Amino acid sequence: MQIYLPIADVAVNAILLLGLGGVVGVLSGLFGVGGGFLITPLLFFIGIPPGVAVATGSNQVVASSVSGVLAHLKRKSVDIPMGCVLLVGGIAGSAGGIVAFNWLQSLGQIDLVVQLAYVVFLGFIGLLMAQEGVRSWRRARNPSAGRTKRHQHHWVHNLPLKMKFRASGLYISVIPPILVGLVVGVLAAIMGVGGGFIMVPAMIYILGMPTKVVIGTSLFQVIFVSAFTTMAHAVTNQSVDIVLAFLLIAGSVVGAQIGTRLSGRLKAEELRMLLAFLVLAVAIKLALDLLLTPSDLFSLYPGNAP
Amino acid sequence: MIRAALSLALVLIAAAPARAETVVAGVSLDEIGITARFDGTEVLIYGAVRREEPEPDGPPLHVIVTLEGPAGSVTIRRKEKIAGIWVNTEEVGVSATPTYYSVASTGPLGEILDPAEDVRQRISVPLAVRAFSGPLEVEDARPFTEALLRIRMAEGQYTLSEGSVALIEGTLFRADFQLPANLVEGDYKMRIYLLRGGQVIDSHRSALPVRKIGLERTLFLMSRENAYAYGLMSLVLAVVAGWAASAAFRLMRR
Numbered sequence: 001m002q003i004y005l006p007i008a009d010v011a012v013n014a015i016l017l018l019g020l021g022g023v024v025g026v027l028s029g030l031f032g033v034g035g036g037f038l039i040t041p042l043l044f045f046i047g048i049p050p051g052v053a054v055a056t057g058s059n060q061v062v063a064s065s066v067s068g069v070l071a072h073l074k075r076k077s078v079d080i081p082m083g084c085v086l087l088v089g090g091i092a093g094s095a096g097g098i099v100a101f102n103w104l105q106s107l108g109q110i111d112l113v114v115q116l117a118y119v120v121f122l123g124f125i126g127l128l129m130a131q132e133g134v135r136s137w138r139r140a141r142n143p144s145a146g147r148t149k150r151h152q153h154h155w156v157h158n159l160p161l162k163m164k165f166r167a168s169g170l171y172i173s174v175i176p177p178i179l180v181g182l183v184v185g186v187l188a189a190i191m192g193v194g195g196g197f198i199m200v201p202a203m204i205y206i207l208g209m210p211t212k213v214v215i216g217t218s219l220f221q222v223i224f225v226s227a228f229t230t231m232a233h234a235v236t237n238q239s240v241d242i243v244l245a246f247l248l249i250a251g252s253v254v255g256a257q258i259g260t261r262l263s264g265r266l267k268a269e270e271l272r273m274l275l276a277f278l279v280l281a282v283a284i285k286l287a288l289d290l291l292l293t294p295s296d297l298f299s300l301y302p303g304n305a306p
Numbered sequence: 307m308i309r310a311a312l313s314l315a316l317v318l319i320a321a322a323p324a325r326a327e328t329v330v331a332g333v334s335l336d337e338i339g340i341t342a343r344f345d346g347t348e349v350l351i352y353g354a355v356r357r358e359e360p361e362p363d364g365p366p367l368h369v370i371v372t373l374e375g376p377a378g379s380v381t382i383r384r385k386e387k388i389a390g391i392w393v394n395t396e397e398v399g400v401s402a403t404p405t406y407y408s409v410a411s412t413g414p415l416g417e418i419l420d421p422a423e424d425v426r427q428r429i430s431v432p433l434a435v436r437a438f439s440g441p442l443e444v445e446d447a448r449p450f451t452e453a454l455l456r457i458r459m460a461e462g463q464y465t466l467s468e469g470s471v472a473l474i475e476g477t478l479f480r481a482d483f484q485l486p487a488n489l490v491e492g493d494y495k496m497r498i499y500l501l502r503g504g505q506v507i508d509s510h511r512s513a514l515p516v517r518k519i520g521l522e523r524t525l526f527l528m529s530r531e532n533a534y535a536y537g538l539m540s541l542v543l544a545v546v547a548g549w550a551a552s553a554a555f556r557l558m559r560r
């Protein structure tokens with residue numbers, strides 16, 4: 001069943017979009033990620049203009065993060081003060097990211113930058129996860145091997161403006177979380193992702209937050225950053241397609257439930273390896289598009305470059 | 307002045323016999339509405355040749371039908387390999403070129419249409435589409451124009467179907483157009499030419515409006531005219547869907 005998207009100006013199969021949302025939803029249920037980093041490149045592959053894919057992707061992230069954070073609020077695994085501090089940086093970064101996005105779009109380089117950002121980040125995260133997966137798989141087979149202790153205190157924590165974060169059990173400067181928020185905000189705006197997949201490792205390794213509050217806090221701040229990004233895209237470049245968003249959200253909402261149920265049945269290490277391969281596959285596909293000689297050196301962009 | 311008027315009158319008198327054949331035409335649709343279910347559409351343009359006297363001898367009658375979408379601006383970019391990856395480098399902006407253009411005819415354009423007449427009427431695809439304006443940033447814009455034609459022809463936005471117009475008994479004709487799903491809103495210009503010996507003997511023009519209708523139109527207009535409300539609506543949709551999913555999930559677990 002083809003459906004005409006009013007903003008993207010293309011007709012796409014509605015079942016395909018529901019399915020796409022569903023698959024990403026299953027993954028987000030399985031792995032606790034927003035799924036923005038997968039949905040946006042998948043939208044590129046099915047022919048949605050990159051601008052629309054990015055803007056609509058952030059709208060979808062709002063839905064999946066809201067859905068996720070409610071469960072975490074119940075479990076009290078959200079550090080709200082920390083989320084707010086991250087948010088301050090996040091909003092500023094997102095505003096800057098939107099300006100950069102619109103500027104790059106006028107230069108005709110937005111596709112390149114978005115693709116490069118995806119290749120670099122997905123490749124990096126995919127490799128990290130694969131490595132982690134292999135390690136925990138070995139540990140599962142050989143339980144006597146010792147666990148490595150995480151580094152706890154960096155010099156960055158002792159900068160001025162210290163603040164107490166009760167849920168995380170931290171007393172650190174607000175500057176590092178603001179900077180982390182800033183960087184993730186820029187990426188969120190340019191790549192159309194919530195940034196959870198960058199935020200989570202940053203919170204653990206740079207801020208030293210305990211793992212149990214990391215996902216909830218990340219989701220909490222991602223809601224607001226993505227909501228801000230969606231709004232900014234809607235107002236500055238009118239590229240949020242609400243019909244596309246609706247289909248993706250409907251699919252992902254159902255998929256997330258299935259994913260959460262499945263996650264109880266599969267082994268964690270297997271899951272992590274699976275996600276790592278998936279992420280690497282997307283990164284490799286995008287990298288090949290940049291490296292291989294394109295079938296046509298010329299491409300058309302609607303609108304006139306200034 | 308008088309001489310000019312006289313020569314004009316002479317031209318008109320000389321042209322009079324050629325007007326012996328005129329075209330009458332109709333379309334299968336008055337208007338095309340783009341709805342959520344829109345997936346391209348077929349348009350049938352039909353007509354007849356009206357004659358005051360029996361069909362003249364000499365070169366056979368031919369018909370060309372064109373359908374032209376609203377003009378839009380487009381930027382054509384060329385990729386080059388820089389540091390191992392393919393990057394857009396040069397670009398050419400075209401301020402107004404048809405977003406859709408289709409030509410259907412009773413025979414190969416090269417045989418039935420005189421090139422000078424083509425230039426005058428802008429019938430064939432390259433001539434109808436050619437619309438560069440402003441200073442060019444590149445030395446040679448030809449590869450860019452060719453790319454525009456090639457890409458749009460490959461995507462079915464520009465089409466040339468020689469021999470697809472059926473002419474029956476030298477009087478009735480019909481041309482079928484398959485419009486793609488990614489139509490741009492606006493008035494589509496329809497042109498019908500009657501030709502003999504490569505020369506146009508009569509032509510007919512009319513417009514076929516294409517509009518987004520219903521929900522599609524409401525949403526599109528809202529996103530442009532009321533961007534804040536549109537953005538908020540998208541967010542409310544997302545938050546409600548996210549909350550509903552979480553609530554439904556809790557119910558199912560119970």
